[in-house]
Amino acid sequence: MIEVAHLTRRYGSLLAVDDLSFEVGRGEVVGFLGPNGAGKTTTIRILAGYLAATKAERLVVAGHDVQRDSMGVRRSIGYLPESVPLYPELRVEEMMRFQGRLHRMERQVMRRRIPEVLERVGVQDRGKQLVGTLSRGLKQRVGLAVALLPDPEVLVLDEPTSGLDPIQRGEVRDLIHSLADDRTVLLSSHILAEVESVAPRVIILHEGRKVADGKPAELAASLGGGGHVAVEVMGAASAEDMATLIGSLPGVDSVATGERVGIHQSFQVRGEGDLREDIGALAMTQTWALRELSWQRPTLEQLFTRLVTGRGLEDLDGPASSGAAAAPSPLLEAEPVDPPAAAPVLAAGLELSSGPAESSAPPLGTPGNASSKIIYSLNPFDRGASRDLSKPVSVDAPPEAVSGEPDPSDGDGDGESAS
């Protein structure tokens, strides 16, 4: 439906579109993605016949050559520019009739089609309203209605959701979804979630060049190597220990130690397939309290930033520090020691500061919660509903070893500095 081969467009010395080639098949919905100034609007305007191409080997829309048969193209596409240009002094119906006349529609056809299209976009009750008094969201709908009136084979929408609030954005998205059934749709956006939700295929542009083309999921897989498992646990061992343990699981390629929020330590685990079950089992045996164990697919946003800035996905997720090989010796020490501590935990609450942990933690530089002899309860009903779940409950008085400060925030602070 749309064929573009070696399209180049310059504005003076500025190269806006650089040797761009792509094809959009009949009935396909394709999202153009790119930061501002990537050449999305320029390409779309060239396809719509508003701008001329500096150089193009082949530019065909709906079977018409854009450069030779511009009128044919203009008759068969519905184009909605980003600014949604409508004459503010006209009423919605008048605007529609003007569009109908420009497309040489017959009077009877127009009379039937206008209410039909207005209903399709959900503004059937606004026919008599002046376009200038419409809200941004309604204007967008009317703009779509105008573009749809001649029943175009190809719909080209430039930033159809820009300037809308989240609810309107969702509505317009649904609308585009419903329109996509029987049409070829090319839409552009710099909001990635938008394109992801509407278009099964995206073309990512950057500085006038195509940097990626494909299904969002496939792009994610090929560029980012799939996803990762996000783990957030609270355990007696140090972050390095835990990372080493996780890293020793079969199938794990790398473990990135993430932030420590309060008493919880987060990790990002990459490897073959979904490692959630294995990590869950590990946490169970280690008596770590799991707060999060989820499968994170890289978002298009991350891919996009990666493509554009050339940085790796790991860099974008957070500080990359594979702690798998950081401390091999405590692993041996911690592994046989921790399981016995599981018994009291399962009985009532979770005792973290077992003897061995106490002995192993100080040398590793995380003395905070490891040595403060605190019992955490994971059962919110255990100690009454009034318990603040965000704070650990101290049962025993802290030993003198911890600088005389029983405040759990002390432990937090230490933990943060350690991670």
Next chain:
Amino acid sequence: MIGTLVVARRELSGLFMAPFTWIVLLVVLFINGLLFSSFIYQTQGNVTASLSESMTGPSFWLWMIFLPALLSMRLVAEESRSGTLEYLLTAPVSDAAVVVGKFLAATGFLALLWSSTLIYAATLDYAGGPPDWSAVIGTWFGTILVSGLFVSIGMLASTLTSTPLLAAFLSMVSCLMWLAIPFLASSVMAYLVPLLTSTAAEQAALVERMGSVVASMDALRHFSRSFQMGVLDTAEIIFFLTWISFFLFLTARSIEARRWRG
């Protein structure tokens, strides 16, 4: 052709939906009416002379400098600013149809404005002072051609900038210059001709040639030579139509240049 009419129709309906248009109509018609009645007094009831004065006098030319500029400034510059030009230029109509359609609408509006003198004439005819109808209609026809010429100049100015006010200013200055060509030319010639020629015969020949060039652009004289007399001279009509087409052609080219400039 259909596209031209569709664009012209929208442009006219757009004009009449804007309060600006009605204010202009009100003010111009009110002042013209006052002027006309004063002309009637001055000429002691000479209907034809008063009508001619109101359509060809200094007041007319003053309006002609302002009104076409004000009307044409919005035709392209404002649409370019609001983005609707993009809509129009991606609609299945040619650039020429857009330009001519807009031109017809603005000129049609001015024709309507000047047809007020026809109403004066008809009223006076009814009241018992029959005017020279051929002169009145000829002059009215001439005013339409002059309006067209100035609108086409204004449209060209309007495509050169996306600031309507600047477009209006450019167009006013150009129209003023256009009217002042004979005066400007004569002063320039008086200075230049002695520098370029040596003998008196050469001098006379050069003055004559330049005079004919200037005369071919002298809208005022072309206007007064025929229409005011009530004669529809094809040469004069062609004079105006040629210049109008020239400026419309430039306007269409200038719009096409936007596709390249972006």
